[in-house]
Amino acid sequence: MARPAERGRRGNGLFVLACLLPALVLFVVFMIVPTVNVFRMSFYTWSGFSPDMRFVGLENFTRLLDDEQFVRAFQNTVALLVVVTVVTMGMALFLAAIMTRQKLRGRSLYRFILYVPSVLSVVVIAAVFSALYDQENGLINGTLQALSLDGLRQIWLGDQQLVLWSVAIAMVWQSLGYYMVLYMSGMSSIPESLYEASALDGASAGRQFFAITLPLIWQNLRTTLTFFVMSAVNLSFVLVRAMTGGGPDGSSEVLLSYMYKQAYTNSSYGYGMAIGVVIFAFSFLVSLLVSRATRREPLQF
């Protein structure tokens, strides 16, 4: 096969360069340089708008350890990650299996509806959930009152014990359909004959799920889990930013929202970027752990 590269080397370099350069310039200026800057700035104290930038080494990081608000934001992030991942993935796998195996009537309508939150913006989702959770006129409290269940009414976003769960529900609501559709496309390529054979052996639907479906989409699941960690860290931030502002009293603060606060509200850019480095390291580590923990021999069908 004569590759285009062998057609005449003269001038190829120029053509390649002309094609690559615009993309590379944009990529380097707006992604690589800022990424490097996150790490660089974490060693400085800097209020942003003054030229006074002082190198402090690891001081920002040691300060983090004694920062109760940071520790709390870290705990909240981990709690949200664990709960939201387990619930979303579990439900998405279950629903996807039902939808592909049982040939439900109206399947495409269900799929259409369940995917809707994935096309909505996080601000819209925050706005919808603020309306649902509204203390006086919200859909949830209003419904409880209409059903004479006044005792169950809650201040969903104003209660320190509840607010994180309220955010978690919104996160599951947002991502469930996306992962369901993703798993559905993986599951629909599993040959029907495998299920027929196991049905003849008397395997129940539940047993088929664990013995056939799950092992065969395992690689798919691994990849999505790695991505899910990062997208959940981001989603929690944007939701918290728009819905609770981290409140009440820091009880729904997550890592990225705390970084944002330190940078813009507190003008401690260096300190904020140290938090950024911690988030980088944390999500990278979690992704690595997930990838290690879920390693299996790839199966084929």
Next chain:
Amino acid sequence: MTKTLRAGRALTYVLVTAIALAIAVPVGWVLLASMKQKGEFYGSPWTLPEGLHLQNYVDAFVTARMGQYFFTSVLVTVLGLVFVIAVSVPAAYVIARYEFRGRGLVEVALLAGLFVNVNYIVVPIFLMLVGWDRALVDVFPGGFFIDNPGVLSLVYAATSIPFTIYLLAAYFRSIPADYEEAAALDGASRFQVMTRVMLPMARPALTTVILFNFLAYWNDFIIALTLLPGEGKTLQVGLLNLMTAQKAAADYGRLYAGMVIVIVPVLIFYAFIQRRLIEGMASGGVKG
């Protein structure tokens, strides 16, 4: 056996329907509530609006300036798409088809870029642009880089380059080289081979990246919030402002109307492209 099977099936329907309702009801409720008058927000949330109170929409569009923000959103989204396609198609093409020094490095860097989310780097981007503005204060006394929709779309384009190139390059690799060779024999230049032969063949991949990037740009809120701090806002940032203002004033009609203005165009768009969107996901458009 058949009895339990039927019971199981019924249970499945109940379950799936319940979940679908949990998604549809809040959205539908917002649509309904957007037509309520101020007094109707007290009492049960399940009451239907007494009439089609469209004044909320007028208020949201004009007074809350959602109409103006709408056009800012359209502008930055379209510009962002133009930028990202213009720079990514040639880059993806040469990465897929040409041997050159440093190709491995470029590929690894782009792959690593897939894992850098813009939420982590928005602060340094902001400070960098502020710095540029300060350096050029003699040329542009009012500032140029901050509060510039064009710069915002450039940042959108830049941050989606890794994903876009990744997807396009994979597709270009799957197209047989025979087409290019035939075109080259007919005397087409390298540039013509790329734009006249390969680009039209890559339409499915191009559609996928446009759809996913469209949703990402249109729905973005953190970058727009940071880079457009002035009067000109995007729809998402405008909605956030509306949320804060209307809650403080306990006046919900305008807020619900604002939400509908943001939701409905995306829903219409989604209704039209859902098949392609889902195919795109299956073909590797996985994006966190």
